[in-house]
Amino acid sequence: MTTIHNGEVRTRVWRHGKLEAEDFPFADVSEHLKDPDSLVWVDLLDPKPERLLDLAEELGFDAFAVEDALARSERTKATRYPTHTFLTVYATHLLTTPDPALETYESRLATTRVSAFMIPGCLVTVRRGGPFDMQDVVNRWDANPDLVKYGTAALLHGLLDVIVDGQFDTIRDLDDAIEDIEDGLFADEAHTKTIQRGVYRLRKELVQLRRVVLPMREIVNAVMHFRAEHGISAELDSWYTDLYDHVLRAAEWTESLRDMVTTIFETNLSLQDARLNTVMKKLTGWAAIIAVPTAVTGWYGMNVPYPGVGERTGLVTVAIVIALSATVLYLLFKRRDWL
Structure with a gap:
């Protein structure tokens, strides 16, 4: 199997729910998978096509799933194949570093595409750039060691939970930005151009966020629907139900923010007309x-x-x-x- 340098790959293996080794050579993945009591995780960061193809051939991944993982852009989805389940989700992050280029109409929303191949005893994640750090996911697994013994579904839950929490943080940041615009909307010295630019940028960011947040309901639904195929034990039902509730809240919050931005846009136009009438x-x-x-x-x-x-x-x-x-x-x- 092709050797992958450190930094491009991260590995872990658990046995009977206890961490046994991590950051072991990529070539040892196959050996660990031979043990039915082992649970293996492999993370690839911006892998070269031939490296992912080598792993896919050995683990029996579908060619179309591999093509989706390597594609430049792909929609949020979950697909079940005969030997595995493939899903694509997006982690979100709102840039806050001052940048003159972002003071115009450019979106501050940054996304990281995370693809996952889920097979019995192994979870393979593929990341395509962006600020998303898998260490947050690892910390979530370490914080709930009792769940790891339930297999791949437990690892997938930790991954999706961190991504959904990140989406919540992004939505909260956008909510705060909307409140700032609302405060300036009725100010005595309102800067109309600044408000218009801020509203337009928020609308653009919410449209992008909506495309990755709303389909998360289908992702969690699909995983829960495939529970029998992947051995999701009853102990994980409550965890996935709670995750699905968070996904619904994120979707509803995103929709409400979209309505608020539309209201602010219309209110700003009405206030401009009122100010013009006053001036005239x-x-x-x-x-x-x-x-x-x-x-x-x-x-x-x-x-x-x-x-x-x-x-x-x-x-x-x-x-x-x-x-x-x-x-x-x-x-x-x-x-x-x-x-």
């Missing part, structure tokens, strides 16, 4: 006030004799008429909240 109302009021002195001076500027022409009384009269008329209009518009 104020401009109209001041235009009416300014029109009074214009009209008076225009009348007295005609080349015809009028009372007070050429005299100081004419100037005083014009000033009094302008001041009185402008004051009356100002008080009238102020009472009606036009200014």
